[in-house]
Amino acid sequence: MAVVAFIAVSAITFFVMNLIPGGPFTSEKAMTKEVIATLTKRYGLDKPIGVQYLNYMGNFLRGDWGVSLKTQREIWPDLQSRFGVSARLGLSALAIATVFGVIFGSISALTRNKWPDRLLVVLTTLGTAIPSFVLATLLMLLFCMQLNLLPIWDVHHPNYILPIISLAVYPMAYITRLTKTSMLDALNQDYITTAKAKGVPESKIIFVHALRNALIPVVTYLGPEVAYIITGSMVVESIFTIPGMGTMFVQSINDRDYPYIMAVTIFLAMLMIIANLITDIVYKIIDPRITFD
Amino acid sequence: MAEEKLKKRAFLSSQIDLSKFNAKDFEKATDEEKRQQDVMGESTTFFKDGMRRLRKNPLAMASIVVLIIIIAIAIVAPHICPYSYSSIITVDGRRDKGATDLEPMQWSELEAQYMEKTGKKLFPHIFGTDSMGRDYFIRVVYGTRVSLLVGIVAAVMVLIIGLIYGSIAGYFGGTVDLIMMRIVDVIYSLPDMLIIILLSVVLQERLTPLIKGTSLAKLGANMISMFIVFALLYWVGMARLVRGQILQIKNNEYVLAAKSIGTPNGRILRKHIIPNCLSIIIITTALQIPSAIFTESYLSFIGLGVSLPLTSLGSLANDARAAMQTYPLRLVIPAVVISLIVLAFNLLGDGLRDAFDTKLN
Numbered sequence: 001m002a003v004v005a006f007i008a009v010s011a012i013t014f015f016v017m018n019l020i021p022g023g024p025f026t027s028e029k030a031m032t033k034e035v036i037a038t039l040t041k042r043y044g045l046d047k048p049i050g051v052q053y054l055n056y057m058g059n060f061l062r063g064d065w066g067v068s069l070k071t072q073r074e075i076w077p078d079l080q081s082r083f084g085v086s087a088r089l090g091l092s093a094l095a096i097a098t099v100f101g102v103i104f105g106s107i108s109a110l111t112r113n114k115w116p117d118r119l120l121v122v123l124t125t126l127g128t129a130i131p132s133f134v135l136a137t138l139l140m141l142l143f144c145m146q147l148n149l150l151p152i153w154d155v156h157h158p159n160y161i162l163p164i165i166s167l168a169v170y171p172m173a174y175i176t177r178l179t180k181t182s183m184l185d186a187l188n189q190d191y192i193t194t195a196k197a198k199g200v201p202e203s204k205i206i207f208v209h210a211l212r213n214a215l216i217p218v219v220t221y222l223g224p225e226v227a228y229i230i231t232g233s234m235v236v237e238s239i240f241t242i243p244g245m246g247t248m249f250v251q252s253i254n255d256r257d258y259p260y261i262m263a264v265t266i267f268l269a270m271l272m273i274i275a276n277l278i279t280d281i282v283y284k285i286i287d288p289r290i291t292f293d
Numbered sequence: 294m295a296e297e298k299l300k301k302r303a304f305l306s307s308q309i310d311l312s313k314f315n316a317k318d319f320e321k322a323t324d325e326e327k328r329q330q331d332v333m334g335e336s337t338t339f340f341k342d343g344m345r346r347l348r349k350n351p352l353a354m355a356s357i358v359v360l361i362i363i364i365a366i367a368i369v370a371p372h373i374c375p376y377s378y379s380s381i382i383t384v385d386g387r388r389d390k391g392a393t394d395l396e397p398m399q400w401s402e403l404e405a406q407y408m409e410k411t412g413k414k415l416f417p418h419i420f421g422t423d424s425m426g427r428d429y430f431i432r433v434v435y436g437t438r439v440s441l442l443v444g445i446v447a448a449v450m451v452l453i454i455g456l457i458y459g460s461i462a463g464y465f466g467g468t469v470d471l472i473m474m475r476i477v478d479v480i481y482s483l484p485d486m487l488i489i490i491l492l493s494v495v496l497q498e499r500l501t502p503l504i505k506g507t508s509l510a511k512l513g514a515n516m517i518s519m520f521i522v523f524a525l526l527y528w529v530g531m532a533r534l535v536r537g538q539i540l541q542i543k544n545n546e547y548v549l550a551a552k553s554i555g556t557p558n559g560r561i562l563r564k565h566i567i568p569n570c571l572s573i574i575i576i577t578t579a580l581q582i583p584s585a586i587f588t589e590s591y592l593s594f595i596g597l598g599v600s601l602p603l604t605s606l607g608s609l610a611n612d613a614r615a616a617m618q619t620y621p622l623r624l625v626i627p628a629v630v631i632s633l634i635v636l637a638f639n640l641l642g643d644g645l646r647d648a649f650d651t652k653l654n
Contacts (some may be wrong), residue, residue, distance in 0.1 A: 005482040012488060016495045129636035131587055133594045134610065134628040141617055141624065231486040235594055239614070250595045253494055261494060265487050272484040 005276075010060075014053045017262050060266070066259040068252075075263045079245065083267075085243035086237065089160060090229045093167035097225065101172045102218060105179020106211060112184065120176060125175030133235040136166035138240060163240045171225045175218055183214040216287050219279060226275035230268050243293040245284050342574070346648035353644025356637035363634060367441060370434045420626055432604055433626055439605040440586050440634065443516070447523040447585035452578050454524060455531025460562050462532070463539030474536070480530045489522045489588065493597045496521065516599050519589060527585070531577055538570035572649035579645050583638035590631050606631045 013077065030150050059066075065075040139162050160191040186192070187210050234246035245264060252260040337345070347353055420429040462473040496518030542548065543566060551561050567574075591609030592598055604612075606627040613623035 004479055008479055009483055009488075012483075013491060016491055069404065125636065125640070126632075129583075130632045130638055131590055131594075131635070133591065133607075134631060137610065137614060137624055138628055141621055181449055227486070230484075231591070235591065238595070249490075253490065256494070256594050261491065265491050269484045269487055272487075273482065276482060 001015060003275050006270060008267050009273070010057060011053065012044075012268075013262050013265050014056055015049070024283040026134055033220075051143055065263045066177055068257055068260045075260055078248075079263060079267060082243060082245045082248055084248060085242060086233055089163055089167070089237070089242065089244060090162060090226075090233055093164045093229050093233075094171075094225065096164060097168040097171035097229075098218070098222075100168075101175025102179050102211075102215065104172070104176040105218075106206070106214075108176060109183035109187065110206070117180075120180075124173040124176045127169045128177075130169070132166050132170060132232040135169055136163070136236045136239045139166055163233075163242060166239075167229055167235050170232070171221075171228055174181050175225075178217050178221060182217045183210060186210040186213040189213070213291065216283070219283050219286060221271070222282070223276040223279040227272045230272060278292060299476050339572075343645075343649040347644055350644045350647060351638050353648070356405060356640040357643070359633065359637045360641065363437060363630075364441065364635075367434055367437045371431065422621070429623065429626070432608070432609060433630060436604045436606040436627060437607050437634070438584060438628055439516075439599055439603065440589060440607075440631065443519065443589040443605075444582040444586040444634075444638070446520060447527065448578050448581040450520065450524045451528045451531050451581050452574065455528035456535055456567070456574065458528065459532035459535025460539055460567065463536035464558065464562055464566065466540070471538070474533075477529045477532055480526060481533070483526065485526045486591075487590070488526060489519070490593065490595075490597065492525075493518045493592060497597075515592070515597055519592060523585060523588075526579070531574075531581070533576055534573060535570060538573055539566055542566050542569050575649060576646045579638065580642040583635040583642070586631070586635055586638070 027029070065079065067073065068075055104120055104124075108117045109118045143162060192205060192209055195209050200209070230246075233244065234249050236242075237244045237246035238250045245268070249261070249264045249268075250265065251257075421431055458473065458477075462470045462477075493515055497514045548561060548565055551565055556564075573605060589598070589605060590607030590610070593605045594611045596608075596611065598608045598611075599605050609627040610624055610631070613620065613627070617624045
């Protein structure tokens with residue numbers, strides 16, 4: 001499935017990008033027809049589109065991702081350095097969202113209908129209603145500009161707090177809800193009653209018997225969570241002017257820098273597909289009841 | 294008498310012991326007595342029952358009220374408010390260059406002079422004006438219109454495509470189902486946001502010359518490409534859901550009964566199967582609206598939204614970012630409106646689920 005999805009994404013990206021009117025040499029006016037013909041031949045653009053696609057993918061897999069139209073530089077090294085920044089931001093947000101989501105969800109389930117649960121229900125409802133870019137701008141407005149508590153992004157003193165918060169809130173709220181429902185579900189199971197009857201301590205029941213089973217839906221959300229954080233980081237990065245992949249992607253959209261858009265799309269799509277694959281595998285490991293057909 | 298002919302009741306027999314009755318017990322019931330058997334309460338339908346439960350949910354009712362207010366303002370305000378979303382405020386036929394960056398409920402000098410001179414009262418700038426001298430309230434209203442339109446159109450498209458696709462796959466089953474669901478699986482595993490961005494970028498180039506001069510041009514190529522992408526990608530969730538429901542329902546006896554009397558497939562689907570999975574369809578559609586609004590505002594925010602001078606809540610927020618230190622309200626207002634709409638639709642969807650999906654409780 002993952003391979004099919006990857007091929008589909010790269011093919012869609014490639015053919016869609018080919019729909020754009022005008023070739024790569026249309027802007028250079030001084031070129032004669034012969035030069036264009038030579039260049040076209042040199043870059044294999046005279047071949048059928050299917051062959052072109054295979055060539056592109058071949059180069060792609062060898063690490064040759066083309067040249068940015070805007071900066072005239074190789075895309076791959078640039079992408080690598082930016083990916084480091086983005087990965088740090090994204091992984092922190094992912095970890096924070098998952099850990100706190102599970103903790104809050106468990107608290108919510110264990111204190112059902114008492115004040116901590118009520119408070120968390122209100123907060124998660126709000127958390128799922130605010131788009132990340134709205135949250136990011138409002139946080140920046142509040143903390144960086146009105147209160148002057150935190151500095152705006154600075155290359156030498158990077159401050160990831162606000163970007164991470166704005167990325168993590170939505171998945172965290174979602175995981176809290178997921179954990180709560182599955183925890184409540186798990187606590188009603190017969191094996192919990194059995195464990196209680198056997199005199200297993202309360203903490204062991206919660207952590208070993210209930211939480212382990214409650215985590216299964218959370219694991220399945222991991223794939224969509226990665227996708228959310230990747231798309232979210234595009235705007236969050238550009239709001240906080242973090243020099244990551246997201247900023248560059250939005251920039252390249254505005255510049256209509258097609259090779260760059262294409263490279264980033266394929267790269268991010270690959271990440272998302274890998275995340276989905278990992279989710280499937282982890283899912284299988286923690287829940288042996290599930291088998292792949 | 295007949296009584297005598299009857300055998301004596303055996304022990305533990307369930308035969309009626311007629312000796313306990315007399316002739317009075319066999320009299321016809323009077324009309325009054327008959328009426329006591331009438332069912333007084335109206336019979337409830339599935340829909341009425343669900344609505345009754347929905348009305349008891351204060352959060353869902355509050356969100357309905359909020360949504361009605363927002364929709365009413367979005368429809369009515371452009372007819373009342375004399376300003377236009379696209380043009381600079383004019384006073385007495387003259388362009389008012391001093392009317393830029395006004396605070397809420399403030400007048401520009403020219404307007405104040407005009408009001409003093411003529412004694413007429415001008416319509417207030419409820420949210421002030423933007424840096425181009427356009428009334429911000431009416432821009433927010435138009436932004437809301439665009440967002441709501443996108444949400445509703447997307448939900449309807451997803452509903453139609455997903456419903457048809459899912460019901461065909463689910464109803465016919467077998468190889469048809471297998472092939473159709475493999476296609477869904479592939480689309481489902483595509484990163485939708487990336488494809489949307491990609492297609493918006495490209496379709497914009499392609500569509501702009503195509504729609505030039507038509508009525509679609511006002512919507513802009515981005516909006517249309519957004520709709521195309523919604524139609525291409527977003528229906529898969531709905532299709533999966535409908536298919537799963539239909540697989541369950543089609544094994545019921547009433548479907549078999551309908552089949553055995555020769556009801557055509559289309560009619561069985563329309564009359565017997567789809568009404569039975571209606572609740573889940575309604576809930577999913579209701580929850581589709583906020584997610585489409587989310588996507589639209591996101592795209593507008595990264596600069597792939599509706600084309601100028603039309604605006605949406607996302608692009609308003611994006612435009613306001615440049616001057617957010619000096620005019621924070623301009624950022625806060627669209628942000629709050631988006632959040633409010635999404636929140637209200639989410640709560641309404643949750644309420645609908647609680648009310649209509651009885652299997653969940």
